[in-house]
Amino acid sequence: MTRHRLRNCANVERFKLNRLSTLDRVIGQRLRQLAVGVALACLAPGAAADDKDALTWLLRDLPPLTIFEGPQKNLGAIDQFIPLLIASMPQYQHSLLRVNRARAMQMLLEPSFTCDPSLVWNPQRAKRLAYSIPAYRIRSNGIVIRQQDHDLLAPFIVNNQVDLTQMLAAESSRLGVVAERSYGEVVDRIVQQAPNSSLAAHYGNDALGSLLQMQRLGRLSAVLGYWSEIRYQALQQGIAPTELEFFAIRGTDKYQSIHVACSNTVQGRQAISAINETISRLRHTQLIEFYAQWLDPQMRSEYREDAKAFFDQQRP
Numbered sequence: 060m061t062r063h064r065l066r067n068c069a070n071v072e073r074f075k076l077n078r079l080s081t082l083d084r085v086i087g088q089r090l091r092q093l094a095v096g097v098a099l100a101c102l103a104p105g106a107a108a109d110d111k112d113a114l115t116w117l118l119r120d121l122p123p124l125t126i127f128e129g130p131q132k133n134l135g136a137i138d139q140f141i142p143l144l145i146a147s148m149p150q151y152q153h154s155l156l157r158v159n160r161a162r163a164m165q166m167l168l169e170p171s172f173t174c175d176p177s178l179v180w181n182p183q184r185a186k187r188l189a190y191s192i193p194a195y196r197i198r199s200n201g202i203v204i205r206q207q208d209h210d211l212l213a214p215f216i217v218n219n220q221v222d223l224t225q226m227l228a229a230e231s232s233r234l235g236v237v238a239e240r241s242y243g244e245v246v247d248r249i250v251q252q253a254p255n256s257s258l259a260a261h262y263g264n265d266a267l268g269s270l271l272q273m274q275r276l277g278r279l280s281a282v283l284g285y286w287s288e289i290r291y292q293a294l295q296q297g298i299a300p301t302e303l304e305f306f307a308i309r310g311t312d313k314y315q316s317i318h319v320a321c322s323n324t325v326q327g328r329q330a331i332s333a334i335n336e337t338i339s340r341l342r343h344t345q346l347i348e349f350y351a352q353w354l355d356p357q358m359r360s361e362y363r364e365d366a367k368a369f370f371d372q373q374r375p
């Protein structure tokens with residue numbers, strides 16, 4: 060009976076997703092919210108057999124990948140991916156846990172059975188975690204400043220990109236970062252080598268929103284992050300995105316990959332094998348669209364082509 064219920068939940072969820080004609084229409088958003096709700100209903104107590112291994116998914120409020128509150132709740136790119144993952148892994152009892160970045164890393168490194176669907180790969184983590192193949196390609200991190208602070212950053216801008224190494228070494232600006240977050244190999248290395256006086260790390264659950272408020276009050280010169288996420292959080296904080304300027308970081312790629320990562324245990328490695336099968340099946344179509352909907356319309360075609368080309372190269 061339990062398996063039958065899980066199968067029905069999965070079928071209903073897939074049916075709702077497949078009926079969407081466009082990701083931008085309001086009716087499409089409502090159906091997506093319903094589809095996610097149906098899938099997550101399968102996680103209710105008693106929906107899974109007691110003898111199944113319990114897998115905990117660690118989720119952070121990371122718009123537009125995951126959105127916890129507001130009219131776009133559960134419409135983030137990974138919000139829509141999680142029900143598909145759960146439906147494809149009926150051998151586990153699934154639960155969702157909201158945590159900040161620091162707590163998520165702590166749990167992943169414990170001998171537990173936990174997975175994070177939105178992790179950047181870096182060599183230090185790869186030694187201690189089990190990583191999936193790339194699931195998403197997203198626009199890389201950059202630096203955001205207030206337009207009124209442009210002159211402070213001007214000496215470090217080269218071809219519309221920021222020389223982050225020189226900016227931090229000058230110790231004339233403070234950069235806000237989210238504690239325990241990886242920004243990619245190049246940026247992580249620069250940040251790790253920067254003087255402590257040039258950095259302001261925030262550990263809270265609403266770390267990025269708090270950093271943007273600190274910047275608004277003049278306590279920070281710049282904030283490090285994804286433009287799509289910063290733009291979303293700025294609006295939540297009552298900050299008009301037009302007040303901000305975003306610059307790519309010199310020496311970084313245009314895109315970076317997002318992976319699923321699990322605790323490096325027997326259970327975690329087995330789960331990654333199943334997760335890879337689902338990613339391989341979905342990333343050329345649905346996963347690309349789940350992220351593309353959050354880009355400016357003029358950027359979507361270019362993104363789709365770039366992402367498909369990257370994933371084509373990843374085929375075995």
